[in-house]
Amino acid sequence: MDLDAYVLTHQHEWARLNELASRRGKLTGAEGDELLDLYQRVATHLSEIRTRSPEPTLVAHLSSMLATARLRSAGTRTLSFDDVTTFFTDTFPAALYRLRAWWLWTMAANVVVAWVIGAWFVSNPSIESALISPTEVDQLINNDFESYYSEYAAGSFALKVWTNNAWVSALCIALGVLGLPVILLLLNNILNVALIGGLMWAHGRADLFFGLILPHGMLELTVVFVAAGVGLRIFWSWIEPGPRRRLDAVAHAGRTAMSVALGLAAVLLVSGIIEAFVTPSPLPTWARVGIGFVAWSAFMAYVFTVGRWAARRGATGDVTAADAGDYAPVVG
Structure with missing residues (x-):
């Protein structure tokens, strides 16, 4: 030629x-x-x-x-109000509902592991002395843990918390196809919570620990567990693609995970606001924990009502066919 x-x-x-x-x-x-x-x-x-x-x-x-x-x-597409409405009434809740087994089991396993680690830490005081000095213990339980939630201006703290948690959740989803990194991220997160909780419990400050961690932590940790469960689902779609081709199964799981990640960013904004404005507030503990419980309950109700209805209407959590792109023809 x-x-x-x-x-x-x-x-x-x-x-x-x-x-x-x-x-x-x-x-x-x-x-x-x-x-x-x-x-x-x-x-x-x-x-x-x-x-x-x-x-x-x-x-x-x-x-x-x-x-x-x-x-x-x-042609080009422009985002409309209908697109946003459809996302929050169909795409996002349907994805959460259809993938509920993955993140509910992830949440249950992490809660159990956290309690086991915390109880083991409390019943073995020698571990504490090997990890941290008495001076550091005193500083943590009497000052640092509580002051962490009020040392920054509430607005900037909310933004800091939101971006940090969104980053952790995004990592759980982005690294999901590899499997192991998600488990390591979860383990690191649970170890931090369990060890600090065990330390506060061992020194008679369990009321302070739960009073500060529960208002925002119920929703925040649930979001992390959702992200991790969805990420592990991507990994499993690679291991066991079912009737689809492996690449098609991973692509579907990945697109659904991106929908979940976008929706979780909005949920994390709520938990960040609670952590910045409610957790360090002078409200009594029961009121602060109650606000956190209401937020968590609203999220769970959203998943199991709006999500169930969306799934029954046929929503899968995947993007539309136009946004999914085209498949190259192949010869069987």
Whole structure:
């Protein structure tokens, strides 16, 4: 194949496609038809060049041009109020409900492990002396633990907590396909809670610990467990894809997980506000814990009512077919 001659023969078509694809404003009906016709021709040209004379620069140039033309021909989408409403009434709750077994078991296992570690720490005082000095213990239980929730301005603290927890949840989902990193993240999180809780309990400050951790922790930790369960579901879809091809199963699980991650960011905003404004407030313990319980109960009710209804309507938690993209044809 004489590549120079081929380029000379077809470069006017490539230039015209580039012009139409890059033009601002709407195309006329005739120009739209021309765009589609040129797209098919240039795609054929690219295929021939790749097969017979794959010059890297030219292949990259034509590939980029075709991508731009495809976006132009498919149109662009704008986010509407209906999209947001549909997300929170169908996509997000349906994903939570359909994946409930994964995150409920994750939550149960972590709570049990946390209690076991905390009880083991309390019943073995020698461990405490090996990990932390008496001075540090006194500083933690009488000052640091409580002051942590009030040392920053409430607004900036809420933002700090929100971004930190959103990052941890995103990591659980992003690393889900690997499996083990999610378990390690959970273990690190549970160890911190269990050891501090065991330390406070051993020194007679369990009331302070639970009074400060429960208002925001019920919702916050549930979100982390949801993210971890969804992440592990991605890993399992890779191990056991079922009737689908492995890549298709992982893609479906991954898209659903991204929907969950987006929704959890909103839930974490609520827990961050509670942690910044309710946890350190002068309200009595019963009132602070009650607010946290109401928030947690509202989330669970949302999952098992709105989520169940959405699942019954056929919502899967995956993105729409238009957003999922196209599959390349394969020969069986």
